[in-house]
Amino acid sequence: MEEIRKLFEAQVSLTDGDWSLFSQKLTKRQFPAKTHVISAGVREDYLSFIQKGVVRYYIPGEEELTFGFSFAGEFMSAYDAFLTRAKSGYTIETLSETTLWSISHADLQAVYQLSDVGERIGRHAAEGLFLKKAKRELALLKESAEERYLNLFSDRPELIHKIPLKYIASYIGITPQALSRIRRRISL
Structure with a gap:
């Protein structure tokens, strides 16, 4: 409290x-x-x-x-x-x-x-x-799906491990497959 x-x-x-x-x-x-x-x-x-x-x-x-x-x-x-x-x-x-x-x-x-x-x-x-x-x-x-994804975790990157990817995809307005492509592109 x-x-x-x-x-x-x-x-x-x-x-x-x-x-x-x-x-x-x-x-x-x-x-x-x-x-x-x-x-x-x-x-x-x-x-x-x-x-x-x-x-x-x-x-x-x-x-x-x-x-x-x-x-x-x-x-x-x-x-x-x-x-x-x-x-x-x-x-x-x-x-x-x-x-x-x-x-x-x-x-x-x-x-x-x-x-x-x-x-x-x-x-x-x-x-x-x-x-x-x-x-x-x-x-x-105003933002692309990739920008929304990156901004979601800019302040708290540890949260990516606490939120299932299907919920993240829904939140940023894309399919789980599109999120996988974004994640692959970012990690390159």
Whole structure:
């Protein structure tokens, strides 16, 4: 839980009282690999911080469409469903053993009411999720598949070993065979 406090304190000044109010609303949730944190068709009740693990966001169907990943040190949620209280249109699945610190929608609203810092923390989480979404959309519009592949791992190259290639291919919008060709060309 100290990781979360450090992340927030990099953005806002937290008193021990503010942190106590927020942290007592957090629930630790642990999931084995290949487990749904939330399934399509279910309402999202949590905004979560990933302490450990990797999750992927995908649209289920005959051919699953992976459209995002979140890693340790980041927030994750089916945030649109969390905000609107509607059912999620996609699934979030763990790719490795994952530990989350989660706050429910109701508890987050209570924190917002009781603390100005709570609102700033919520805004910070929302901004992080928005920036990730905007970066992905711009990459799809402006970058080649090879550039998207390289950029996915520029900050965290070790992740290539944690994410199956079929999910990476789906995420960057190509077939697994096209990804194999890109990987061969890069390694030459």
